[in-house]
Amino acid sequence: AQSVTQPDIHITVSEGASLELRCNYSYGATPYLFWYVQSPGQGLQLLLKYFSGDTLVQGIKGFEAEFKRSQSSFNLRKPSVHWSDAAEYFCAVGGIYSNTGKLIFGQGTTLQVKP
Amino acid sequence: DSGVTQTPKHLITATGQRVTLRCSPRSGDLSVYWYQQSLDQGLQFLIQYYNGEERAKGNILERFSAQQFPDLHSELNLSSLELGDSALYFCASSAGNIQYFGAGTRLSVL
Numbered sequence: 001a002q003s004v005t006q007p008d009i010h011i012t013v014s015e016g017a018s019l020e021l022r023c024n025y026s027y028g029a030t031p032y033l034f035w036y037v038q039s040p041g042q043g044l045q046l047l048l049k050y051f052s053g054d055t056l057v058q059g060i061k062g063f064e065a066e067f068k069r070s071q072s073s074f075n076l077r078k079p080s081v082h083w084s085d086a087a088e089y090f091c092a093v094g095g096i097y098s099n100t101g102k103l104i105f106g107q108g109t110t111l112q113v114k115p
Numbered sequence: 116d117s118g119v120t121q122t123p124k125h126l127i128t129a130t131g132q133r134v135t136l137r138c139s140p141r142s143g144d145l146s147v148y149w150y151q152q153s154l155d156q157g158l159q160f161l162i163q164y165y166n167g168e169e170r171a172k173g174n175i176l177e178r179f180s181a182q183q184f185p186d187l188h189s190e191l192n193l194s195s196l197e198l199g200d201s202a203l204y205f206c207a208s209s210a211g212n213i214q215y216f217g218a219g220t221r222l223s224v225l
């Protein structure tokens with residue numbers, strides 16, 4: 001079955017510290033992978049995506065993610081967290097060979113940033 | 116601003132009632148997706164329309180229905196509402212493989 005797992009429900013980091021949010025997926029074919037961020041009262045904003053090619057992808061707001069096929073992972077990283085990064089982060093997977101672009105989301109990771 | 120517009124932002128109604136949520140996709144996007152976000156189920160895909168035709172169905176209840184009109188806007192109809200239908204409902208649109216999300220409609224069923 002297709003699924004996405006974000007093992008960490010809640011993470012707290014200090015401002016200026018590095019961040020890594022974990023994402024593991026289960027998918028029968030080569031997936032499209034996404035990270036979205038949801039700020040309180042806001043919709044989902046796309047941070048970055050992986051379709052093919054270079055396994056290290058850069059996104060907006062200084063985020064990057066690395067696709068590791070052998071580990072079925074797509075972890076999100078940021079070298080130095082800012083207070084404005086506090087939000088909920090969702091990893092999602094979609095199929096490249098299906099005729100629908102529906103996304104399967106993980107349960108989300110809430111990031112709290114300490115001053 | 117994603118370019119996807121959802122109305123209303125908030126909706127408060129009673130059990131047993133029927134509501135309609137509206138979504139205007141980004142200009143030129145033919146695909147519209149509906150998702151439900153709730154505390155216990157997370158973000159779940161409900162249904163997709165492509166250029167007026169239903170393309171895929173997910174975990175959508177029979178009490179729920181959707182359609183996409185010739186001008187490409189979409190409506191999600193929820194009927195015989197139950198307390199458990201209280202959630203944030205998102206619409207997304209896409210022209211390719213990237214979905215752009217609206218700000219959502221928060222439905223509260225009392």
